[in-house]
Each structure stands twice: as structure tokens, then as C-alpha cells.
Amino acid sequence: MTELSKKDALVQYAAQIGDNGLIIGHRMSEWCFRAPALEMEIALMNCALDLIGQARELYTYAAVTQDEGKSEDDFAYLRDEQDFRNLLLTEVPNGDWGDTIVRLFLMSAYNKLFYTALANSKDAQLAAIGAKSIKEVIYHQRFSSEWLIRLGDGTPESHDRVQKSLDTLWAYTGELFTMTDAETLLLADGIAVDVTALKADWDQVVSDVLTQATLTVPADLWPQLGSKAEGRHTEHFGFIITDMQFMQRRYPGCEW
Amino acid sequence: MYGDTSIQKPIKIAEPTSEEQARLEEIFQQKIDDNIKIEPQEWMPAAYRKTLVRQMSQHAHSEVIGMQPEGNWITRAPSLRRKVILLAKIQDEGGHGLYIYSAAETLGTSRAEMINQLQTGKAKYSSIFNYPALSWADMGTIGWLVDGAAITNQVALSKGSYGPYCRAMIKICKEESFHQRQGYELLLTLSRGTDAQKEMLQESVNRFWWPSLMMFGPNDADSPHSAQSMKWKIKKKSNDQLRQEFIDATVPQAEFLGITLPDPDLKWNEERGHYDYGQIDWEEFGHVINGNGPCNKQRVATHLKAHEDGAWVREAAAAYAEKQQNKNVA
Numbered sequence: 271m272t273e274l275s276k277k278d279a280l281v282q283y284a285a286q287i288g289d290n291g292l293i294i295g296h297r298m299s300e301w302c303f304r305a306p307a308l309e310m311e312i313a314l315m316n317c318a319l320d321l322i323g324q325a326r327e328l329y330t331y332a333a334v335t336q337d338e339g340k341s342e343d344d345f346a347y348l349r350d351e352q353d354f355r356n357l358l359l360t361e362v363p364n365g366d367w368g369d370t371i372v373r374l375f376l377m378s379a380y381n382k383l384f385y386t387a388l389a390n391s392k393d394a395q396l397a398a399i400g401a402k403s404i405k406e407v408i409y410h411q412r413f414s415s416e417w418l419i420r421l422g423d424g425t426p427e428s429h430d431r432v433q434k435s436l437d438t439l440w441a442y443t444g445e446l447f448t449m450t451d452a453e454t455l456l457l458a459d460g461i462a463v464d465v466t467a468l469k470a471d472w473d474q475v476v477s478d479v480l481t482q483a484t485l486t487v488p489a490d491l492w493p494q495l496g497s498k499a500e501g502r503h504t505e506h507f508g509f510i511i512t513d514m515q516f517m518q519r520r521y522p523g524c525e526w
Numbered sequence: 527m528y529g530d531t532s533i534q535k536p537i538k539i540a541e542p543t544s545e546e547q548a549r550l551e552e553i554f555q556q557k558i559d560d561n562i563k564i565e566p567q568e569w570m571p572a573a574y575r576k577t578l579v580r581q582m583s584q585h586a587h588s589e590v591i592g593m594q595p596e597g598n599w600i601t602r603a604p605s606l607r608r609k610v611i612l613l614a615k616i617q618d619e620g621g622h623g624l625y626i627y628s629a630a631e632t633l634g635t636s637r638a639e640m641i642n643q644l645q646t647g648k649a650k651y652s653s654i655f656n657y658p659a660l661s662w663a664d665m666g667t668i669g670w671l672v673d674g675a676a677i678t679n680q681v682a683l684s685k686g687s688y689g690p691y692c693r694a695m696i697k698i699c700k701e702e703s704f705h706q707r708q709g710y711e712l713l714l715t716l717s718r719g720t721d722a723q724k725e726m727l728q729e730s731v732n733r734f735w736w737p738s739l740m741m742f743g744p745n746d747a748d749s750p751h752s753a754q755s756m757k758w759k760i761k762k763k764s765n766d767q768l769r770q771e772f773i774d775a776t777v778p779q780a781e782f783l784g785i786t787l788p789d790p791d792l793k794w795n796e797e798r799g800h801y802d803y804g805q806i807d808w809e810e811f812g813h814v815i816n817g818n819g820p821c822n823k824q825r826v827a828t829h830l831k832a833h834e835d836g837a838w839v840r841e842a843a844a845a846y847a848e849k850q851q852n853k854n855v856a
Contacts, residue, residue, distance in 0.1 A: 292606075299609075302597035302616055303828065306836020308590065308624050315617045319610055326606050343605050367839045423849065424842025431838070510601075517604035517662055524719055526604040526662075526712075 276459070279452035281336045282355070283462055284396065285345055286450070286498065287388075288328030289356035292346055294377055295321030296510055297364050306367055313413055317374065320406035327399050347518035351508055352501035355450070358494055359442035361507045368421055368432040372439050375414035379475045380446050381407040383468040392460035415479045422483025429484065436480075437488045444493025446472070558759050563689035566632035574758055575633050577751065578688055580649075581760065582630035583640040587651035589623035591644075591825050595659035596668060604662060611708055612665060618701045625698065629690040645830045647817065652676075654734075654741050656819030663716055663723075663730035669709015671731070671738040671776070677702045678772045679742065687759035710779065717783045724784075731780070732788045739803075740811045742769040748808075773801050 274282075298318035305311035329342035359377060364370045385407055388400030421432040447469045449457070456462035480487055496502035517526070542550060550569050557564060564570055596616050603609035627637045643649035654672050659665070677699060684695035716727040743749060743765040755761035763771075773792075780787050791804035813819060 296601060299600045299613060302600055302613075303590075303593045304832045304835075306832070306839040308620055308627075310836075310839075311593075312617055312620045312624070315613055315620070319613050319617070322606065322610055322613070326610070329606075346606055347604075367836060420843050420846040421839070424846045425838070427838055428842030428845075513601045516602050521604075521720070521722055524604075524723060525715060526608055 274451055274455060276455065277335060279455045280393070280461065281332045282450070282452040283456055284328045284332035284335065286355040286452075288325040288332065288345065289354050290360050290377075290381075291321040291323075291325035291328065293354070293356040293507075293510065294360035294373070295319075295325060296514065297360065297370075298374070300364055301370065310367075314370075317410050317413070320403075320410070324399070324403050324406070327402075331395050331399070343518070347515050351503060351511060354503070354507070354511070355498050355501055357442070357445050358497045358504055359439065359445065361497070361504055361510060362439070362442065363506050365435065366431065367417075368428070369435040369439065371414050371417045371421065372432060372435040374410060375418050375479065376439065376443055376446075376476065378407050378411035378414055379472055379479075380468065382411050383471050383475075384463055384465065387463040387468065391463070396461065418479060418485075419483040422480070422485040432483075433485050436485060440488040441491045441494045444490070445495045445498055448495060448498060450499055555757075558687050558757075561759075563692060564687050565689045573754070574760070577755060577758070577760055578691065579630055579633050579635045579640075582626055582633075582691055583635070583643065583649050584651060586623045586626035586630060586640065587644045587649055588655060589619045589626065591651045591655045591829065592672075593619050593623075594825055594828060595655060595657070595821075596665060598659050599662060599665050602662070603665075608665075608712070615669070615705050615708065618705065622694075622698050622701070625694050626691075629694045632690050641833070645826060645833065647826065650815065651825075652741060653811065653814045653819065654737050655825060656814050656822045657733070657737050658821050660733070661726050661730055663713065663726040664734070666709045666712030666716065666727070667730040667734045669705050669707075670713055670779070671709075671734050672741070673702050673706045673709060674776060675738050675741040675772050677706060678768050678775075682762040682768060685759075685762050713783055717785070727783070728785050731785055735788050736807065736810075737814075739769055739773070739806055740814075742766075742772070744808065744811075770800055773803055777801050 295318045298314045298321065301311060301314045301318075303311065305314060325346070326342050329345040332345060333340040333342060357377075359373060362373070364373075382404065385400045385403040389397050389404060391397045391400060418432065421428040423429070447465050449464070449466060453462040453465070457464055477487055497504075497507075551571060554564070554568075554570060554574075564574075593616050596612065596619070600609065600612055600616070603612050627640060630640065631637060640649065644651070654675075659668065680695050680699050680702065684692050684699055686692050686695075713727055716723040746752065746764045746766045749765050752761060752764060756764070777787065777792065789804045791802060793802055795802045814822070817823070
């Protein structure tokens, strides 16, 4: 195996963080005209805009660093399934409103800690993206926490449904705290975030909200891994990029 | 939320005598003639209230149902820039719906009631949204033609007589005109692209041209509610006047795009100072208005499904709110 250069590591790192934003943003955007109320729909589309916006900045930075004349769209539209390194948690289907809220909450709680740490990166561009994103993910965390508490402490039906969502999605949370080779390499230079160090704080935030929501923190299951490290996805992912990349694949090389 | 019942109907007071009634109507009409806006707490004829609720709820429903054809393309938008523009646009439409529902609630009809009328087919929405969005170019065409037609209508509505609706229109028109420009810019990009992109553009405009003209409603001679609405300044210009304004503004834009409009009778009339245009297919319009267009059933069913799927969520939110209230009282 050839040794990873710092430049390649930085491209991979920026793209991989961007993948998280794009893929969960894609899922949020699928709620358009499907939410339980208009206000909730508008809120989720707002989250989608923030998250896809983060992806755009990160892909653009990856493209600039790579210096091969590529753009944000090359990263989103012209890579294959295995090239995407988003967390599995971001790609699983939306399910019902409870599943969506649980996913958004688990990711936002993570994103807040992650971007707060990234804002201190020695890489000025990543630090700037981190600082800008914190404000957005704080809102996502607040929105999803409030809904999680409403559902958990709402009716017996909503409580049971959302507990089940939590139990199902929990298996994907282990991957949030794993490090890739690129991350380890960049961590030594103070560029990447040590995500293993975020776990204790994340556990605390999650546990606090779940307590308020009268929900039980699930027992740790055998974690589902594979995407972040190797681009090994769930069966659902292929359909995301089939949809997303359709126009670019069908009409290559066009300006839109 | 849809289930909100916090808006109370106006308190019923004793019916005025016919003499009082006549006087109230006189004062009311005088305000309208003097261009003084009518505000929610003021007396108004029952028919004025009813007409406005019908028109405003229809407008709000159009904004909300209109999210469906556009939402159909979010996940397939061909660039990230276009994707976020589309998302932001649809988000605006949702906001317009919310805003107009709220303005309509000032007349004493709750959003839940209006939504129910939409889902049971008692309330209508703009016929244009019963046509499908089949290609990416439709995202531009909807912005250019559909939002363009809507703005032509809404600029007139913003000068109407009911305060909350006019104020909503002023805000909404600003966003709509941005939407129209982005739609046109999208089409302009296609017009400068490959042959396939140009074909996509022409095909889309061919499908949307006539339905866009239908958005202004029947010819003046066949428009049943128009005369009274004009007198009350709920409506400021006639259907045919607005349609003509729209056509006159749009034809040069089509020329600039290098496309044709699918009407062999469309030509400049020097004498009138307007474009002449061909006969609209009112039979088609009738079918679509009466629920038999390409997407009528799908649009309402989709709305209803989202509403029903979300029932447990709304119930949970209400139960939680009640628990919190009880805690605060305790």
C-alpha cells in the first residue's frame, strides 16, 4: 500500500466531512411535502439547506486542495458509491418522523461537538468552515431535541415508536467515533479532529436529552461500520446516488 | 400546526336591523372607495368575508400543493448550486402558504378547517399544479411562466382592500419575482447549452404555455364572481386584462431565449398595442378544474397521506403541550 500524502489525506478528509452533510441533507430534503405539518417541513428543508451548504464548502475546499481542476459537483455527482465516505447513520432511510428526528438528533449532537473542535483546526479554511457551521448545527440540535422530548414524553404510542427508532439507529452510532488513516495522519498536525475524544461529551448530551424525553439509552450493540473507512454502504445508498447523479450521468459535461 | 384550534371565531353579536345593515354597508363601501384598507376587527359584509376566505385559502393551498411538482426534482437537481436554489425556493413557497393561512385565519376560519376543505375537494387550488413536472427544464419553466403569471395576479392583489392579505402579497411578490428571475436564468443556461438541453427547454415550454395562460381563469364574460369582487377591490383587474399583460411581457422573453411559443396565432397587433393570441382550450381547463387533470388525484392523495401519517406526531405534540401546561399550573 502506498503511503498517504498529507495533501491526499486533506482532500479525503474534507470530502468525507462534506459527504456527511450532503447525504443527511439529501435525506432531509426528501421530507419536502411529506411532513406532519407545514412548519416542520420548512424547518427540515432549512436543515437540508444548511447541511448541503456545508458539503459545498467542504467539497470546494477538497477540489482546490486537490488542484486537478475539479469542482464541488465532481465530488457530488461523478464519484462512485465506494468513494463516498459518509457515516452510515446519515444514509439510512428517513422512516417515519420519529426515525428522522432521532437520526437528526444523534447527528446534530455529534456535529456540534465536531464542528466546535474543527473550529480550532490548524488548517485555516477548515477552522473557518467549522466556525460557520457551529451556528447551524446548534439550531439542528435544538430543533431535534425539542421534538425528541415531545415524542418521548407525548403519548404512549409516540413514546414506543421513538424508543424503537432509537434502538434501531443506535447500532450506527459506533462509527461516529472511529478514525480513518487520513484523520490519524492529519491529527498529528493539529488539522483533523480526534473524534474518539468526542464520545464522552456526546454520551452526556444524548443521555441528558433522552432522560428529559423519558427514553432509555439503548445498550451498545455490535456497531455497524464500513462506510467511513472503506466506502462499504447500506443497500439504500445506491438509490441515493442513482437519483442524485441521474442528470449528470445522462447528460455529461453540461453546464446547468 | 394544522391541528391548531387556538384561533377563535369572531364573537357573535346580535344581527343588525336592516336599517343598521344598510348603513354599515354604506360605510364599508365608502372605505373601499376611499382606498382605506379593511382590517380584521372591522365590520364587513358576510359575502365579502366569504369571498376572501375562499380566495385566500385557495391561494394558500396553491402555494402548498405547488411544492409537490417542484419537490419532485430536489433529489435530482443537476448541480449543488441548483439544488440549494430549488430547496430555498420551495421553502419560500411553504412560507407563503403559512403566511396566507394565517392571514385567512384573521377572518375566522381555522387552518385545520381550510386544510380539511382542501383534502375533501371542497376547496380548490391553482389548476396549474395539476400538471406534472417531467423534466429538469420544468424547474425553470415553472419559475418563469407559472411564477410569472402568479406575480401578474399578485401585484394586482397587493393593491386590494383587505389589509392582511395586501400586506402578505407585498412580501410574497418580492420573493416570487426572485423566483421568476431564477427560473429564467435556469432556462437561459439551457438555451446556451447542448442541443439536448435546448430540446429539453422547448419541450417544457410547449407543455406549460397554455396551462399558464389558464391560470388567469375564464374569460371575463364567463367569470361569475368578478363584478362584485371588483367593486369590493378584492380584485383590481379582470382575468383577460391580466392575461394580456402577462403575454405582452413574456413574448419578448421567449424570443430572447430563442424558443417558440406553441401558438400559431400569437402575433403583435400594432393597432391594439398588444399581442393577439389563439383560443384557450377551455374544455381542458374545465376537466382540470373539476378534478380530472393529470395529477389532481395524486396531489390531494399525497397531501392527505402526509397529513394522516403525521397524525400520531401532532397528537404527541398536543399531549406534551398539555402535560407542560399542567405542570406550570401545579
